[in-house]
Every structure is written in C-alpha cells, then in structure tokens.
Amino acid sequence: MFTTIHRWGNSQAVRLPKGILETASLRENDRVEITAEYDRIIIRKATKKHLTIEERFEGYNGDYRCKEADTGGPVGNEEW
Known part of the structure; x- marks a missing residue:
C-alpha cells in the first residue's frame, strides 16, 4: 500500500488507512510511540x-525539604 506525505501546519503528516489501523489494533486517540530506524518509520501502540x-502527585503531602549535598572540597581552580 502506498500513501503520500502531506503538509499539516508546520509539520508533515501521513494518513493511515482504516485497514492498517485495524490490523495494528489502533484507534483514533490511541497513544503511540514513533521511532525511526535507517529508512523506516515505526509506529507502535504506547x-x-x-x-x-493527579496521578503524578498521588501520595505527595506537600512537605518537601531540600537537603544539602556535600560534593567534596574544591578541585583545581575551583576555589571560591
């Protein structure tokens, strides 16, 4: 099957036929991972x-204290 790359705003787009999406078990709004290998573009379901x-901050209670880290003494011309 062949298709053409088209302009979409400032980007480029390829229209994926329904049959290809069904074969790959993909639907509209599915998250996908896109990689390029040599002369291939690979699209996989994420x-x-x-x-x-909310999920990222689940369990965070707002109490965060930054701790100082000792990185050792000055080296070379790092004298302050």
Missing part, C-alpha cells in the same frame, strides 16, 4: 501509561 497530574 506501552507506558500516560499519567495525569
């Missing part, structure tokens, strides 16, 4: 779940 902001 395996990592996209976390919402």
